Amino acid sequence: MLPIDAFDQYFVSRLSENIAELIDLVKQPSVSAQNFGLEACAMLVYQMFVRRGFTVELIKTPGAPVVIAEKKGRSDKTLLFYNHYDVQPAEPLELWQTPPFDPVLRDDVLYGRGVSDDKGHFVNRLFALDAFMDLEGELPCNVKFVLEGEEEVGSPNLPAFMEKYHHRIKADACIWEFGDVDHRGAPLQELGVRGLLYVELAVTTANQDVHSGMGGSIFPNAAWRLVWALNSLKTPDERVRIPGFYDAVRSPSQKDAALMETLPDIADEYQTRYGIKGFIKGLRGGKELRIAEVLEPSATICGLTAGYQGPGSKTIVPARACAKMDFRLVPDQNPQEILLKLRKHLDAEGFDDVEIVSHGMIPPARTDSDHPFVRMVVDAARDVYPLPMVITPSTGGSGPNYLFVRYLDLPIVCMGFGHPGAQIHSPNENLRLDLYRKSAMHLVRLMKIFAG
């Protein structure tokens, strides 16, 4: 085996070649929300694996195909990568400084839709594998990939795929689609995701809006019904009133709390960046804010719509009112159960006129911070980054991690080159070459330790 320096050199000398491959992939738009370019992009991914001698298969789903690929390595350990080849819509196009699907390199930063989320992370992982093949002639361990094309629309076909194909992607550990450094440059390890229940609550009281001079005092008003129904869900002190909502919540363990204690205080950063006057629930910062942010469940109104919303005044009783809401859930809350409890609560409170449409359910998932694989990832980062890896028990966001935990029973970690200014999901999404190289350096170190 070659010394690690040879790999670090490789990531300098072969960088432009690898980035050229990424640029080709980004040039093929693959916007799942617009069902645009997905099959063509899946074929590109397929060919990238074929070129590298992987066993690869393109598996049809009712939506975009899933690509699975594998290649044997020296040890009998198997590492699984979860990535996705679809991207967010590029709109609003006018805010891009260069075309989203024609990547441009400026001052060692590559700009384009998907250069970070998630095509860049996929190609970065191939970069590390290429280094092993080119320098050592083999992979240190078995490697499997699963790439879906619908991550950005909530992975609607991944549950059925996992149910049917999970035996094809069995592994000892999984590296998730992304990873980040924080605003100080310290790599982050987020060992879980919150669950999500996304619903639309809708009330219809009439077949048309009615003049408020006539209906104001006697007609049911969809907007009032919605306001009262929403009010019944959470009190102004932020306590969710749905009976049983908190039943399954596991309080943060001592270990979780200890991990949160190691994080920098984020209160000032949030207040300045988002122009907020303070936090809810009497939070002021420190560990408590960090814990509340990601380890407690939430009930969020994401949108409200009813009646007249233009300038000035229009005097109507709205016939229809809707709210979009998400519930972020923590172990061991179950989105399906929360949905049933929500329905039951609304009925019990007299709001059986409020319809519920579900727009998605994802259970929470976690990886134990004491898992040996997590320690390997932290150790592997040590001589790559200026600061040690920061471990948190969970991110506040959500993703289909639970499927991998449920079917494959393996640890899931984050590794990558995301950074606070990467603009993922936004115009001018970008990739910093320095962090891109570090990410590949981190991965080869991890694979060497993991392979044993």
Next chain:
Amino acid sequence: MLPIDAFDQYFVSRLSENIAELIDLVKQPSVSAQNFGLEACAMLVYQMFVRRGFTVELIKTPGAPVVIAEKKGRSDKTLLFYNHYDVQPAEPLELWQTPPFDPVLRDDVLYGRGVSDDKGHFVNRLFALDAFMDLEGELPCNVKFVLEGEEEVGSPNLPAFMEKYHHRIKADACIWEFGDVDHRGAPLQELGVRGLLYVELAVTTANQDVHSGMGGSIFPNAAWRLVWALNSLKTPDERVRIPGFYDAVRSPSQKDAALMETLPDIADEYQTRYGIKGFIKGLRGGKELRIAEVLEPSATICGLTAGYQGPGSKTIVPARACAKMDFRLVPDQNPQEILLKLRKHLDAEGFDDVEIVSHGMIPPARTDSDHPFVRMVVDAARDVYPLPMVITPSTGGSGPNYLFVRYLDLPIVCMGFGHPGAQIHSPNENLRLDLYRKSAMHLVRLMKIFAG
């Protein structure tokens, strides 16, 4: 004086000439909400008075000019007409069967924006006056007109106009801009209007929407703040919680209740036409529904807006949320006082983060149903309409009647040819020629009685 038959004949033989004059007026768009064509339309009105030998003046305001006109008659009694020459926007244009500003007559119905509200009512009144001039050579009483050009945007400059010019329009009685027959063809007399306070409530919690995975559990949420603030204003049993809101409310008098008793039950009509399942406050119909509709105050959410309102899901904490609300007020509630009470209530309930923008204030106003002039109007209708005039103490809507009551201390009545299918403020606004003639017949009868 000629027998009344001669007038009725006149309204048949000269109808097309009068309608031609109305068509010319409608062809001049005068949309106050879009500040379009107002001065040109005021000039047309001015010339219509000049042609008839009226003393007329076009009075400038910070907005559209007010036209006042007068002409002496035989008796020393003076009748005042309040009308407006502005119209509602014609949009949505695609729903008109013929162009809104190019009136078309089909099956004895004239279609066009303003043919009913309110250019048609103005020209209809001129039709009656023309009959007197042509048939008797003089008006039976003094006549004054005041026409404003901003009624459809809440008459913002009428208070200052009335303050300065009320002595110019002194009269013994006033005929308001409109009048209607009900679904059975019975003429309606609505002897008052409710007051109005229109406000926008707005909450801003951050400088941008924030990802709910990050902010859901820790950031203030503008939509939740708004929901809780609104909820504090009215309970689900429809009781307004603003302290003092009901203090000045005069309960319906026995006389009011007796008038409501004479009205037909409207419950089935409303339930069928608007597709509602029932009424609020346990109302089922009859007198109670009629009283609640127009003689009780209301607090209506007219619109809600916050965050994401498109298809599917977007997981954000909205930075801003707004509600439009109207409060319909009854004697002796005062909109200015209600606004102060609203502010005080929100502050007391912990919602000092909710901004209030006022979009208009109109006090309620009433005319006594026992006033001799009201009896004249009812008597004059007797041999014109198949059913006797139905008197209600108030309509549920609002208008600047209070200015005329306050400055001129005169009775205000409704007379006109509106009908349930007239589509005022909507596409295909129309005027039925049969009702148009009846309205003129009604007016000549009233003027004969009034002149004495």
